[in-house]
Amino acid sequence: MEKETPESRKQVRMQDVAAAAGVSLASVSRVLRTPGAASPDITARVQEAVKRLGYAPSPIASSMAGAQSPIVGVVVPTLANAIFSQSLQAMSSELETSGLQLMMGTHDYDPLREEQAIQAFLRWNPVALIVTGIHHSRDAMRLLLGANCPVYEMWDYTDRPLDNVIGFSMEGAGRAVAQHLIEKRRRNLVFVGHQLARDPRAQVRADAFMAVVAAQDEVTGRVMEVGERNAAAGMAIMQQILTEFPDVDGVAFSGDAVALGGLTAAQDMGRHVPGDISVIGFGDLDPTVASRPPLTTIRPPHEEMGRLIAQSILRRAKTPDSAPQKINLGFELIERGST
Amino acid sequence: MEKETPESRKQVRMQDVAAAAGVSLASVSRVLRTPGAASPDITARVQEAVKRLGYAPSPIASSMAGAQSPIVGVVVPTLANAIFSQSLQAMSSELETSGLQLMMGTHDYDPLREEQAIQAFLRWNPVALIVTGIHHSRDAMRLLLGANCPVYEMWDYTDRPLDNVIGFSMEGAGRAVAQHLIEKRRRNLVFVGHQLARDPRAQVRADAFMAVVAAQDEVTGRVMEVGERNAAAGMAIMQQILTEFPDVDGVAFSGDAVALGGLTAAQDMGRHVPGDISVIGFGDLDPTVASRPPLTTIRPPHEEMGRLIAQSILRRAKTPDSAPQKINLGFELIERGST
DNA sequence: GGAAACTGTGAAAGCGCTTTCACAGGCTAT
DNA sequence: ATAGCCTGTGAAAGCGCTTTCACAGTTTCC
Structure with a gap:
């Protein structure tokens, strides 16, 4: 009044x-x-x-006066790849009511840009900082170790994380894919990656894949690369594979988008899938169930990672002294028909 | 020293x-x-x-002392739908070097949560606020009108925006889809939407679709809904359609993910596409080129919207007095083979 | 040659909170 | 009954910047 x-x-x-x-x-x-x-x-x-x-x-005034800002920084390689946006979505809904804001940065697999994003985020004194993967530039590592907030490494799993880690074993995924193809009596295998030199996670999977292949007699394997992470690139590389190496009978892709293209191209070229050739993807993107045959793929715990990280952050906001977490969520190989 | x-x-x-x-x-x-x-x-x-x-x-201290924070707030319905993450990705890379941070919020098509996200963002005094679409709750409108930063409405286009608008006509898209099917001599059409009551953009497309149908003699149309935005839902609804209405010969989907499921299901049920039935999607998600037949769809200017908004924000940060923008980017109907 | 008009600079007052610190007032313990 | 303790409260000092304002030191103009 x-x-x-x-x-x-x-x-x-x-x-x-x-x-x-x-x-x-x-x-x-x-x-x-x-x-x-x-x-x-x-x-x-x-x-x-x-x-x-x-x-x-005012969150700004609180941040100024207090020790931290109600911000969670998240650094992902790209949002163009649906696997990351799914984790983000889960995180976002989980953080919804907490008063924390998601600050997002992308770096397109460029270590320098990743480092800059981390640095920019740290200036905001966030409650927590989430980065993708466990491979970072030396300077980025230094920044993360010096951060005065919990740091979460997401997607990969390692026993010796910087701080918290929530993910699954890329090596295990690479191995599982190779073993699956070998179990299916495939003998001439190809691992198709996208910019392996820039994406350390895919490189680890490729290496693990090749290690399994190398340990098997009478199984050959090679790694090939595509320039784009899309179906068109998958179609192109499959054409190239079947032309150059006609007896290839198993192809593993480092992403479902590319795999779906490869699957289609193989059939376009008259190959029967999985009779003549097996195709396996990675990511369990939604349309994998709609391809014919539906795509066998690795399902990472997308949403679960996002959700658990968000919950962990909220918990640590209340109990700042709790110990860092190491959570290996594992993955699932979903056999659908393309192998 | x-x-x-x-x-x-x-x-x-x-x-x-x-x-x-x-x-x-x-x-x-x-x-x-x-x-x-x-x-x-x-x-x-x-x-x-x-x-x-x-x-x-320190961005926090600057924000405290100055009038604005180096933050761009973005409110999207969800990141689970790739069409939004593509826009975000474009925005993110464009803003990369500007020193502006992207703050992201999702509301899952809930007007109340949208309003809360807007309110939360405005407390940060952002440089700009981006919201999705032109339909907002009364209170959200009030907040946006009272914001002391440029507001961008993204995705939809309207001649009378709140402030800036960058998008394309949903009505036009809905009409184009219907007209395309009619040109292809389809007579019994269905528009499949996902939660139309919650997604005003899809509702506008559905209405425009039905308006075109109604204006045509000898063409019937109905609207149906799916509960989930994924391929499995698309398969289920297509089965239902072909069972309940066997003479349907054209189905328009409000999203590509669902459409890809529908396309597959139709063929699984023995229908020839596009001989017996045409299928058209919306969104131009990547895997549309890999389906057989490849999916005809509407291609929204995903990246371009994100990029233009980011550029506009940067421009207005330098020239604060510039006039609001109204940009109708249009869309493209990409005919690929499923119609 | 002196007044008027600029320039570039530093001191200082905030911005809206959090947190420390001192202090009343009511306790408990002797 | 008195000394010593809590407990809850308010005054005040920042947090790291931006911006206003006043003031020298120059230049320009009559």
């Missing part, structure tokens, strides 16, 4: 709440961020004033 | 730079943010000190 400044200030400040409730600034702050620290009387008066004035604290 | 505090302070402050350069705080600030405002001598000294100390200003 008794408003002092009709329209002069657009933004309600904590000061206004304090005045309205007849208490000090400090008390308002206490009521808002340390439940139980103020007496019931003051708590009630402040809460009433907050509601009446529609007050919401 | 002559460092005063060996390890006492971890973060270099502007104060430190000022001291090192032998100038005042104000001068450092001027050199950094108003090129040309300081004398060449001071500018050189400050720049040298900045480089030597490895100083980078």
